[in-house]
Each structure stands twice: as C-alpha cells, then as structure tokens.
Amino acid sequence: MVALALAEQALSIAAGASLEIDGVSHAFDIDGKVLPVLDDVSIKVAPGEFVALLGPSGCGKSTLLRLVAGLEPPRAGSLREDGVPITGPNPSRVVVFQDPTLFPWRHVWNNVALGLEAQGILKSQRHRVDAAIELVGLSTFRNAFPHQLSGGMAQRVALARALVNDPKILVLDEPLGKLDSLTRITMQAELVSLWQRSGFTALLVTHDVEEALFLANRVIVFSDRPAKIKADIVVDRPYPRHRGDAHLAELRRHILGLLGLDATW
Amino acid sequence: MPTYSASDAVPFGAVGPAGELGLFRQLHVSASGLAAGLAWLAFGMSCLWWPDIGDWPRTEGVAITAFIIAAGIVLATTTAKWLGRAGAGLQQRAPWLLALGLFLTLWEVATAKFGWLPLPFFPPPQSIVEVYTDDLPKLLDSVLASVKLQLGGYFIGAAAGFLTGVSIGWSRGVGYWVHPVLRFIGPLPATAWLPIAFFTFPSSWSASTFLIALATGFPVTVLTWSGVASVSSAYYDVARTLGAKPSFLVLKVAIPAALPHVFVGLFMGLGSSFAVLVVAEMIGVKAGLGWYLQWAQGWAAYANMYAALIVMSLLCSGAITLLFKVRDHLLVWQKGVVKW
Numbered sequence: 290m291v292a293l294a295l296a297e298q299a300l301s302i303a304a305g306a307s308l309e310i311d312g313v314s315h316a317f318d319i320d321g322k323v324l325p326v327l328d329d330v331s332i333k334v335a336p337g338e339f340v341a342l343l344g345p346s347g348c349g350k351s352t353l354l355r356l357v358a359g360l361e362p363p364r365a366g367s368l369r370e371d372g373v374p375i376t377g378p379n380p381s382r383v384v385v386f387q388d389p390t391l392f393p394w395r396h397v398w399n400n401v402a403l404g405l406e407a408q409g410i411l412k413s414q415r416h417r418v419d420a421a422i423e424l425v426g427l428s429t430f431r432n433a434f435p436h437q438l439s440g441g442m443a444q445r446v447a448l449a450r451a452l453v454n455d456p457k458i459l460v461l462d463e464p465l466g467k468l469d470s471l472t473r474i475t476m477q478a479e480l481v482s483l484w485q486r487s488g489f490t491a492l493l494v495t496h497d498v499e500e501a502l503f504l505a506n507r508v509i510v511f512s513d514r515p516a517k518i519k520a521d522i523v524v525d526r527p528y529p530r531h532r533g534d535a536h537l538a539e540l541r542r543h544i545l546g547l548l549g550l551d552a553t554w
Numbered sequence: 555m556p557t558y559s560a561s562d563a564v565p566f567g568a569v570g571p572a573g574e575l576g577l578f579r580q581l582h583v584s585a586s587g588l589a590a591g592l593a594w595l596a597f598g599m600s601c602l603w604w605p606d607i608g609d610w611p612r613t614e615g616v617a618i619t620a621f622i623i624a625a626g627i628v629l630a631t632t633t634a635k636w637l638g639r640a641g642a643g644l645q646q647r648a649p650w651l652l653a654l655g656l657f658l659t660l661w662e663v664a665t666a667k668f669g670w671l672p673l674p675f676f677p678p679p680q681s682i683v684e685v686y687t688d689d690l691p692k693l694l695d696s697v698l699a700s701v702k703l704q705l706g707g708y709f710i711g712a713a714a715g716f717l718t719g720v721s722i723g724w725s726r727g728v729g730y731w732v733h734p735v736l737r738f739i740g741p742l743p744a745t746a747w748l749p750i751a752f753f754t755f756p757s758s759w760s761a762s763t764f765l766i767a768l769a770t771g772f773p774v775t776v777l778t779w780s781g782v783a784s785v786s787s788a789y790y791d792v793a794r795t796l797g798a799k800p801s802f803l804v805l806k807v808a809i810p811a812a813l814p815h816v817f818v819g820l821f822m823g824l825g826s827s828f829a830v831l832v833v834a835e836m837i838g839v840k841a842g843l844g845w846y847l848q849w850a851q852g853w854a855a856y857a858n859m860y861a862a863l864i865v866m867s868l869l870c871s872g873a874i875t876l877l878f879k880v881r882d883h884l885l886v887w888q889k890g891v892v893k894w
Contacts, residue, residue, distance in 0.1 A: 358795050380797035390788045394810045394887045404796035406806070434887045454796065 305337040305490030306371045306381065306457035308357065313366035315352055316515075325515035326352050329366070332509060332518070336371075339484055339491040341501035344511030344519075345548065350494040353516070354462050357492060358384045370458065380404050383451040387463040389443035391435040397446050398422065398431040404454040421453035422446075424483070441472035448480075452487070459484075461493040465500065477503055481528055498544050502537045503530055510547045520547050586648035587631025593655025594624035600659045601680070604667040612680040612687065613666070620658075627651055677857035685861035692846070697865060699841035703759065704831050704873075707766025711827065712820055715771035719778025719819070723812070724804055736775060744769035744830045752838045762834035769830040770823035774816070781815025782808045814888060817881045824877060828870050843869075 315327040326349035334340050342350045356363050359378040368375040370382060383404070391400045402418045405411040411418075422431055425445040435443060444464060451459060461480075465473045481504055484491050495501050501508045502524055510520040522544065526536060598620030601613050631648055634641035658679055664670040666678035686693070721728040722736075744765045755761035785808050793807050835844025843866050850858035 358791075360791055360794060378794040378797070380795070382795070384791070384795045386788065386792070388788065390786075390792050392789065392807070392810070394813070394885075403793065407793060407796050407798035407802050436887070450792075450796070460795075 304457070304488050307336045308332075308334040308458055308490060308492065309367075309369040309372075310334075310353070310357070311367050311369070313353070313356060313363045313368060314515075315349070315356065315361075315364050327356075327363075328515040328517045330516065330518060331366075332521075334490055334492065337488050337490055338507065339493070339505045341493045341495055341505035341508045342511060343495060343498060343501050343508055343544065343548070344516060345513050346496065348511050348514045349516035350511060351462050354384065354460050354492065354494055357458070358382055358460055360384075380408060380454040381456055382458045382460060383454050383456040384460040384462060385444075385447050385451050385464040387466045389435070389440075389447040391438075391443055391446055391450075393435050396432050396434060397427060397438070400435065400446055401449045401453055403450055408454075417453050421449040424452065425449045425479075441468050441476065444468060444476065448483075452483070456489055458490045458492060461491060463494055463496065466496065473500075478529065480504060481530075485528060498541050498548075499532070502540055502544075503532065508540075508544065510544060520544075582632065582635070584631045584634070584645060584648065586652065587627055587634075587645065590631070590648045590651035590655060591624045591628035593652045593659065594620050594627060597655050597659040597662060598624065600662045600667065604663075606666050606678075607669050608666065608673065608678075610666065610678060610680045610684065612684045616680045616683055624655075674854065674856050677860060681857040682861045682864070685858050689858065689861075693862065693865065696841065696843045696846040696862070697869065699839070699845075700831060700835065700843045700866075701869070703762055703835070703839065703842060704766065704827065707763040707831070708770050708824065708827050710763065711767030711770030712774050712823060714767065715774030715819065715823065716778050716816060718771070719775040719816070720782055720804065720809065720812075722775070723779045723782025724808060736772075740772040740776065744772075744826070745833050748834065748837060758834075758838040758840075762831070762839050765830050765834055766827045769826040773822035773826065774819040777815045777819030777822070778812060781812030781819075784815070785811040814885060817877075817885065820877060820881075821874070824873060828873075832866075 310330055310332040313327055313330045314325070316323050316325040318324075330353065332340070342353065344350050352361075355361050356368060357375065359375045359382065362376070370379075375382070391397075392403070395403070398418060399406075401421050402411055402415075405414050405417065419428075419431075422428055425448055427442060427445055427449070430438065430442065430446075435446070438446065448464070465476055465480075468476065477500060484504075491504075493501070493504060505524055508522045508524060509518055510522065511517065512519045522540060524537070524540060526534060530537065598617040601617035601620065606613055627644075627648070630637060630641060630644050634645045637644070662679055665673070665676050666680065718732060718736075722732050723729075747765055747768065748761075751761040751765055752758060755764060789807050789811060790803055793803055798807070831842070832844040832847070835842035836848045839845060843862050846862045847859055847866075850856070850862065
C-alpha cells in the first residue's frame with residue numbers, strides 16, 4: 290500500500306482539462322468520393338469528467354478521438370483544450386488504443402518510458418516510469434518483452450505508458466474491447482479507481498453499453514454514419530457502481546432503445 | 555521455418571555399460587564416439603596400408619594426425635561428463651565425425667591408393683594438407699587481401715544501402731527521385747559493371763570495392779525501404795500522441811521496426827558480394843583467394859584450388875555466422891528467429 294501511495298505521489302495529481310468540441314464535421318476521401326463521418330458534433334466536457342461515446346460500429350466515434358488527440362485536423366469546426374485550440378498531438382492528451390500497440394523491440398519499462406523519452410525528459414524523470422508500472426501492478430514484468438505478456442497485461446502497460454505523462458485528458462479508444470470478459474471487468478474497476486485518484490478528464494469510446502454506464506458520468510449516444518449526437522445522458526450514480534443497479538438497468542434499456550435494439554429487450 | 559544443424563542431431567547409442575567403481579561409473583564408452591574413433595583409425599590405416607601411387611610427402615604425417623584425432627575422439631567422448639559443454643557438444647557431433655572419417659577413408663583409397671578418380675583433378679587429402687603446410691604464406695596473404703577488400707566494400711555498401719533505404723521509405727521526395735534509378739540500375743548484376751569499373755576507377759582495388767558495395771547496397775536498400783514502409787502507422791500514432799518529433803519517429807520507431815527486414819537485406823547482400831569479390835579478384839585484382847584460385851588453375855595445381863576453396867567456404871560461412879550472431883543480439887525481442 291505504501292508503494293502504491295508513493296506511486297501516486299510521483300505521478301503528481303494533474304487536474305483534468307476541459308474539452309470543447311464545437312461544430313465539428315469531418316469526412317474522408319475514398320476513391321475520389323467524399324465519405325462524411327462526423328456531422329456537426331458539439332460536446333462540452335468539464336474538467337475531470339468521464340464521458341463515454343456510444344454508437345453503432347463504424348459510425349465515426351474513433352475518428353472523433355483522432356481529432357481530439359490532434360492526429361488529424363477536422364474539416365470544419367474546432368476543438369479546444371482548456372480554451373486553447375488543438376492543432377496537433379500533445380502529451381497532455383494521450384490515447385489508449387484498442388490494440389496495446391506496444392513496441393515489440395522494447396522491454397515493458399522502455400515502452401512505458403516512451404513518452405518521457407520522446408519529450409526528452411526521461412533522464413530526470415525515471416522514477417515516474419517506475420511509479421506508473423507500479424500503479425498498474427506490473428513491477429515484476431518490467432524487463433519482459435511485449436510478446437511475453439498476456440492481452441490484459443499488455444493493455445495495462447499501454448495504460449501505464451499513457452498515465453506516465455500525467456495526461457489532462459485521457460482518450461480511450463475501446464481499450465478493453467479485445468480482452469476476455471473477466472479481465473475486462475477487473476480492468477473496468479481499475480480504470481474507475483485510476484480516474485478517481487488522478488482526476489484526469491476521460492473520453493471513452495466503447496460498444497459496450499454496460500461498460501459505458503459502469504464507468505462514465507455522461508453517456509453520449511451517436512447515430513449511424515455520419516455520426517450525429519442522438520442523446521446526451523447523465524449517469525448520476527455514485528462510484529463504485531454496482532452492476533445490478535436498477536437505475537443503470539433502466540438507463541441501459543433506454544440506450545439500447547436509442548441504438549435500435551429495443552426489440553430484443 | 556525449421557532449420558537443422560549438426561548440433562541438433564540426437565546421438566545414437568550414447569550410453570555404455572557403467573563400471574562398478576565410482577570413477578568408472580563416470581566413464582561412458584559411447585557407441586557413436588567409438589565408431590567415430592574407428593572411422594578415423596581406418597582413415598589413418600588406409601594411408602599406411604597401401605603404397606601411394608604418386609609422390610606425396612605428407613602421407614605419413616596425415617596418418618599420424620588421423621590416429622591422434624581418433625584417440626582424441628574416443629577419449630573425449632568417454633570422459634564427456636567431465637568436459638562440460640564442450641564434451642556434450644562433441645558427443646552430439648560424434649555421428650558427423652564418423653561420417654567425416656568414413657568419407658576421408660574413401661577419398662584416400664579412391665585417389666592416392668587405387669586412382670579410381672582421375673589424377674590430377676582429384677588430389678588426395680595429403681596433397682591438400684601439403685598445400686596448407688608448404689604454401690601457407692601465399693594462402694594467408696590471399697586470405698588477408700580478400701578479407702580487407704570484402705570488409706571495406708561490404709561496410710560501405712551496407713551503410714549506403716541502409717541510409718538510402720531509410721530515406722526512400724521515409725521521404726516521398728527522395729523516393730520520387732531515387733526509386734526509378736534504383737529500379738533501373740539495381741537489378742543489373744554488379745559484375746556487369748566490371749569492365750567499366752576497371753578503367754574508370756584509379757585502381758583495381760577501388761573498382762572492386764565499388765562493385766562489392768554495389769552488390770551489397772541493392773538488396774540492403776530495397777529491404778530497408780520495404781521495412782520502413784511496412785511499419786504500422788499505429789506505432790507512429792502512439793509515438794506522436796506521446797509527443798514524439800520526426801527525428802524520434804525515424805530513429806526510435808521506423809528503424810527499430812524495420813530492423814528485421816534490414817537483416818534479411820544484409821544477408822542477401824553478403825551472398826551477392828561474395829560472388830562479386832571472387833570474380834573481381836579473378837579478373838582485376840592481383841591478390842586474394844579468387845586470384846589464388848585463378849593462379850592455381852593456371853599451373854594445374856588442383857590441390858591448391860581445393861585448399862583455397864575450403865578456406866573460402868570457411869570464411870563465407872564464418873561471415874554469415876557472425877552476421878547472424880549480431881542479428882540475434884539485436885533482435886532478441888523477436889520470436890522464433892532462424893538458427894544458422
């Protein structure tokens with residue numbers, strides 16, 4: 290416990306940033322045809338809020354995350370972090386992708402150190418890498434290569450690689466999508482406690498309604514492509530949440546209805 | 555892809571009867587070791603049993619050496635337990651030693667004793683040994699010249715190929731200009747440049763270095779390029795969101811990710827550069843193993859040719875072993891790399 294407390298201290302508690310997505314539209318050129326993916330999306334996320342984005346497969350949620358990360362500029366509209374326009378990637382907004390995409394040629398420790406190394410501050414900040422690995426409970430695997438890790442462990446390393454940068458906004462692109470259901474449930478609980486302790490703003494894309502309701506303050510439901518906001522639902526339940534909560538079950542039925550799945554429920 | 559080497563072979567009949575006493579319990583007369591010893595004994599005997607049909611002064615020396623080797627094999631395989639890893643390795647290779655002994659016996663009988671194979675095209679073992687004992691200085695000079703030429707050309711070619719490959723893979727602009735040139739010139743065998751190279755370059759040595767570098771550079775360039783081009787964009791996305799600058803993306807993402815391809819290129823380049831080295835030495839450079847081969851042929855010194863060939867194959871194999879060692883060291887993170 291002491292080690293964990295120290296680990297948290299080393300990853301200084303960075304307060305989350307606010308995120309404003311203002312009238313954003315985006316499209317892709319595929320074989321000379323314009324394929325619209327986002328249609329006039331506006332979302333305001335308060336500092337420290339946990340927002341889940343739900344929607345049918347391929348509707349453009351992940352594209353929205355790429356825009357938030359600054360990996361691409363939007364075709365129309367603007368995105369701001371704490372009022373500052375987003376023009377490119379920045380370690381204050383870190384993405385955890387569906388695949389862990391660890392660098393196979395680096396040990397766990399060096400994978401986690403990637404961000405600090407890229408920013409040229411690794412030499413003075415090595416303790417932060419140790420702390421982040423400690424935080425996700427993989428200290429014994431610091432010298433393992435990625436191919437020696439299980440899927441859940443690899444995704445934990447990816448999480449540590451993001452958290453070591455003290456992100457103000459953590460962008461989660463279906464980070465638990467490929468894990469088995471048991472690992473998934475464990476990591477959902479871990480994610481909640483990490484978020485509660487660190488105070489970052491979280492933006493999560495998921496297909497799993499239950500996951501969204503278990504984790505998020507707000508669930509935003511998107512329509513089919515091009516994605517439009519269909520509903521913005523506040524989940525006003527204290528943490529840690531109970532999966533059998535009657536109110537959550539009610540919300541779940543409502544959201545599945547919005548996604549056009551009411552016939553089955 | 556499974557590959558096999560002699561060290562993987564399972565020794566047959568490795569266990570013999572153990573003695574009563576503690577000391578003797580440690581001694582296992584291995585059947586394969588004993589058989590290998592007998593084969594070498596047979597080789598030695600075959601040297602002495604019949605008279606030579608030609609004049610070879612080293613026959614007796616070879617026989618004595620064979621006896622010593624035979625005794626060594628039997629002794630070492632019997633006491634393998636005390637010799638640790640070396641002993642275990644020898645024990646594993648005993649079947650190969652047996653085969654080698656039988657081959658040498660057959661070779662000796664078929665050439666020096668009964669002349670089943672026509673002389674002088676098929677010299678006996680002792681005449682090749684004679685080359686190593688009597689013509690050593692010239693052979694060593696040739697080895698040194700070849701190694702120097704090969705190393706220089708190979709390193710220049712590998713470095714140039716690597717840099718070109720990374721540049722093409724990374725920059726569209728460089729790719730636009732270099733790719734057509736590469737497509738036009740690359741597939742041309744480097745030896746086709748030989749006549750031009752030898753009169754445009756100031757010395758035959760620099761011309762050969764250029765040709766070896768060319769032969770090495772092409773595969774290294776193409777494979778480095780394809781390695782860099784095939785790096786998953788997800789790696790770049792990850793690095794960029796973590797604050798990586800372009801130089802970091804090239805040095806810490808693209809190059810390490812492309813390294814497995816680069817080593818395939820280095821391996822292929824090594825193979826084709828050997829070919830160019832030998833041809834260049836035969837035609838232009840008046841030194842090196844290629845030249846030695848040519849010279850030996852001119853004098854109908856066939857034993858010298860075989861001797862040089864054996865040395866050459868040891869050198870080439872050694873170079874590839876070295877390359878694979880370096881690769882294994884740098885690419886430990888890969889699963890299931892091919893053993894050499």
